[in-house]
Structures are given as C-alpha cells and as structure tokens.
Amino acid sequence: MCGIFAEILGANIPPLPNWPFWAGTKPKLLLSPPSTGSGYTSSLPSIENLLQRRGPDDFCSEVISLGDSATLCLSQSVLSLRGCQEKRDTLETDNRLLYNGELYDDIWLPDDESDTDKLKLYLQRETESEALTPQILDRLQGPWTIVYWHAYSKRLYFAKDRIGRRSLLLRVVPGRKLTLSSVAPKDDPTGFVEVPPAGVAYIDLSGTPEFGLYRRESFSVVPRRVLSLFGEPESDHHTRLVSGSTVDMYASFLPKKWLRSLDSTRPGMMTPEQSAEEFISFFIQSVKRRLTISIKPRKTQARFAVLFSGGIDSLFLSVILESCLPESEPLHLINVAFGKDSQSIQKCPDRITALQGLKEMRALCSGKRRVEMLCVDVLPNQADFALVNSVRHLLHPCDQLMDASIGTAIWLASQGVGYRVNEDLQVSSEIMRTSARVLFSGLGADELMGGYKGRHRTIFEKGGIDGILREMDADLSRLWFRNLGRDDRLVCDHGREVRHPFLDEDLVSFITRLPLTDHVCDLSKPDGVGDKLLLRRASRMVGISQLASSRIKRAIQFGSRSRHVLERKSNK
Incomplete structure (x- = not known):
C-alpha cells in the first residue's frame, strides 16, 4: 500500500490538542481553515488522483456510518511490492487498516506474501483486549505509517515509526472534519501538518469526540544554554518544542540508546x-x-x-x-x-x-x-x-x-x-x-x-x-x-x-x-x-x-x- 486517506465528516471534531508538535508550519497556520466551504465537504475528490499516482496498481474506498449523519471515509491506493493483498472480508473483522510501509523483521517474510495482511492479523490479535499503544507498534522494524479504525472502541488511531520515514499529514477543521492523508490536496494544502512520531494518537468517537495520545518516551536535545533562556528544567521542555521556532529547539522521540548526548560515554x-x-x-x-520485493529479477529490467x-x-x-x-x-x-x-x-x-x-x-x-x-x-x-x-x-x-x-x-x-x-x-x-x-x-x-x-x-x-x-x-x-x-x-x-x-x-x-x-x-x-x-x-x-x-x-x-x-x- 502506498497512498492512504481517512476522513471524518459530520462529527463535532475538537480543535487540535497541544501535543509536541505539528512540524513544518507556523503555529498560527494550525488555526487556519481551508478555503471557504471545503470544511463541510469531502476532501477525497481533490486528493484521489494524487493517491492513485502513489499507488497505481489498485485503489479502493469505503464509507462507514458513525451514526447521527457522521461518516468515516477510508481510501487506499496500492503499489504492489510485497505480494497480493487479501480481500478485506476474508479477515472477518470490522476493524480497518490503512498502511503505508515496509516491514523487515523475519516474522513478516517471505517477500512474496503481503505484509499488510500479516499486520492486520497482528493488530487484530493485539487490540482484542487493550488499546493500540507504542509498545505494540514499536515491535515492527521498518518504515511505516498506519491509520487503524478499531470498531469496538470507536477509535481512529494514527501513528508512524519512530524515525518518521513515511509521510502522514493531518488537518483538523474544528466542528467540521478531520483529514489524514499521505499527501495534501494540490489546490488547498492550508492547515495540513506532518504527524509527529510522538506515539499513537487517536480520536475517540464513542461519545463526545476527543483526542488522545499514547506517548512515546521523549527526550530534550536542546543545548542547556537555550534551556536557561526559558528558566525551565530540561525534563519539562519537550512540551515546548515546536519546529519553526526562532530558537533551535527539538524534542526527540527516538530510543534513548540512540541519543549520544544523553550518555557520551561509549566504550571503545x-x-x-x-x-x-x-x-x-x-x-x-x-x-x-530492503531488497524485499515480489517482482522477480530479469536480465533486461x-x-x-x-x-x-x-x-x-x-x-x-x-x-x-x-x-x-x-x-x-x-x-x-x-x-x-x-x-x-x-x-x-x-x-x-x-x-x-x-x-x-x-x-x-x-x-x-x-x-x-x-x-x-x-x-x-x-x-x-x-x-x-x-x-x-x-x-x-x-x-x-x-x-x-x-x-x-x-x-x-x-x-x-x-x-x-x-x-x-x-x-x-x-x-x-x-x-x-x-x-x-x-x-x-x-x-x-x-x-x-x-x-x-x-x-x-x-x-x-x-x-x-x-x-x-x-x-x-x-x-x-x-x-x-x-x-x-x-x-x-x-x-x-x-x-x-x-x-x-x-x-x-x-x-x-x-x-x-x-x-x-x-x-x-x-x-x-x-x-x-x-x-x-x-x-x-x-x-x-x-x-x-x-x-x-x-x-x-x-x-x-x-x-x-x-x-x-x-x-x-x-x-x-
């Protein structure tokens, strides 16, 4: 799978919460709505062609009723590199997975089988009795983004790998709609932000819609001289780190063992x-x-x-x-x-x-x-x-x-x-x-x-x-x-x-x-x-x-x- 799209329409979507943090845009743009009128209509017509360019082998779309005129639209385009994906109804579940990535751990091989289908079964098993957390997803090795609809809890989860190697954009129009997509529409990208690898985010639609986040552990990689300017202890500072800031400040969601400044002693x-x-x-x-691919080698291609x-x-x-x-x-x-x-x-x-x-x-x-x-x-x-x-x-x-x-x-x-x-x-x-x-x-x-x-x-x-x-x-x-x-x-x-x-x-x-x-x-x-x-x-x-x-x-x-x-x- 290569292009993913999910959109909730007709629900009272709350404003974006103050999470760390929506990168690549100035904070004021997070409050900027799309062009007049488009906040009430589906974004799919303006994005569908872009999704199909990403995944030219297949495209499908589904609309799920959420009650009280609210709907969830899920669409996906496929670039087939890992075998044929099974039809959704053979998995006997009301849950839905949109996935863009490649999984390289041994449990996802051989390369002529669909890692998407194996991931569906894995998530179905792991979320039967608990929420989808970073501990579940961080067992996966490789680049990935997912959007996962859990029907029983009425939660729409979205997340990406800790390095953030695949695109996933988010736009919220408060009171109107929420859109997740691999790519923004060409005619109106205003308000779309890159989803950070901060953990597993979700919007809960079982009652009054509300956002939630199962956080990955985060670390400040800000020079101490910068921290002193704000008079705040280092442990509190990751909640302030916004890309686009005039000060060079960053929160890291990488594993602690990768961060050399937290422990500069490396035995030789x-x-x-x-x-x-x-x-x-x-x-x-x-x-x-990364040579995992279902296409067989040829002398001429x-x-x-x-x-x-x-x-x-x-x-x-x-x-x-x-x-x-x-x-x-x-x-x-x-x-x-x-x-x-x-x-x-x-x-x-x-x-x-x-x-x-x-x-x-x-x-x-x-x-x-x-x-x-x-x-x-x-x-x-x-x-x-x-x-x-x-x-x-x-x-x-x-x-x-x-x-x-x-x-x-x-x-x-x-x-x-x-x-x-x-x-x-x-x-x-x-x-x-x-x-x-x-x-x-x-x-x-x-x-x-x-x-x-x-x-x-x-x-x-x-x-x-x-x-x-x-x-x-x-x-x-x-x-x-x-x-x-x-x-x-x-x-x-x-x-x-x-x-x-x-x-x-x-x-x-x-x-x-x-x-x-x-x-x-x-x-x-x-x-x-x-x-x-x-x-x-x-x-x-x-x-x-x-x-x-x-x-x-x-x-x-x-x-x-x-x-x-x-x-x-x-x-x-």
Missing part, C-alpha cells in the same frame, strides 16, 4: 578498522532487507535504482547494493543536473562526480553486471514548470527555498527518465526510462556520521564534543519533518518507493554506540577526511578509490545546481 571495544568492518556487515544486512550524485554516500550505497543483487540483474543509477543549456549542465559538480562514480562502479563489477546511468538534464523553464505545477504542493508543509530546490531535484530524478550514458562514459542522446519501482537514497549518512561539514565543524569548534553530540542527535531527531515526509511524497508521486538503508534500526543502533572521535567522525581533521570518517574508511575497504572516498560533501541543491537555476529564474 573495537579498533577503528574493526568498527568499519562491522559497519560494512550491518550495512549489507540493511540493504538485503532493473528492479532497483539509486539516486546517484557520485558522492561518498550514494557511491558506497551503490557498491554494496550491486554486490547484493543477482548477477544477471541490471542496476540503474539516476543523476540529475540543472543548467542554462546542455553545456553548462554537463559541467555541474554532481554530473562530473556521478560519471566518475559510474567509472568506478563498472571497474568494480568487471563487466559481470550491466550498471547503467541515466542523466536527467533540467533547463530553467523545465525546473520552474515542475516546481509550480508538480512539486510545490508535495513539499507542503515544508515551504522554504531550500525545500523547493531540493524537492524539484528529487521529483525530477524520481521520474526516472533521462539520457543514457554509453560505454565510453559519454552522455548520449538516447532516452532511457528506468523500470525500477524502488529507489535507494543515501539520506541519513550525514546525520549519523557528522557529514554537514560547515555547520557541524562550526559547532564543534565552538562547543567541542558535547556540542556536536547534541547537534547530531538533533539532526537525527528532526529528519521526520525536515526530509523524510517530504521525500516520501516526492518519490511516491511517480509510483515508486524510496528506501533508506542508512536509517535501518540495527545500523543506527550500531553507529550510535561507537565512540565518536576516531570511529565515527573527527572534526578536528580536514573536510573529506574527518567528516563521515567511518564511511570513508569502510568505502576504501570495499574497493572505492582514495580519491572518491575523500570527496567533500555537496548538498544536492548545490551539487545539481537546482538552487542556482531556481533562484535565477525567480529573480528575473
């Missing part, structure tokens, strides 16, 4: 070289979990592709992914670059490093696999047209210039249509379209291993180890509203799914247990050496050259020049 049980070897092993297992800049994150990911695939299966790399003309596009930093990375990939494969790269070339008018007509509503509630430049690049790359790179590493005029339904992303490497060289280095110089530990905890804790929901909406708009092997739970647990200096990152060393030290060391161990493993990070909006092109276009 391994040498740095042993840490890198173990990292490779954990990463291979992470990639193998790729099932998987990588969003590829040639930087150390995507290159290491591609090398490991290639080693895990059946030998006869092709692998596609997708590179996007922006410019005023074809010549300037080929000079983009990310285009140059991508072609260099492709050369390394082909050398490491020794001709045993067909590794192909398609180049998405974007001119200014194309970039502006995509942003205005296809991207901006998918970004919401992320609405900064940075989101626009990153989002336009990701959306155009995820289309999977570009020019083929030939055997001589020249970009040809032949149009190529990837058949891959799963795109791999290197997101998470920078957050886990100190890869934001400018910001991380500045904080390290001013605040030392304690400062950078707090900042890296904050980076990982805010991924759900800065990147993950947005990127899920952008990639899935093309009927594909994005998978993040750097954000595998076991891998995150391993990296965050390592001593920071000498093992993970050492920001006293130069760029390209000390940042992402663990990843650079591991890259050399798997055969990546010294030159490639020492490349300095470039954010996608700068490496692809999407920001430069969009800024010039907007200034004209």
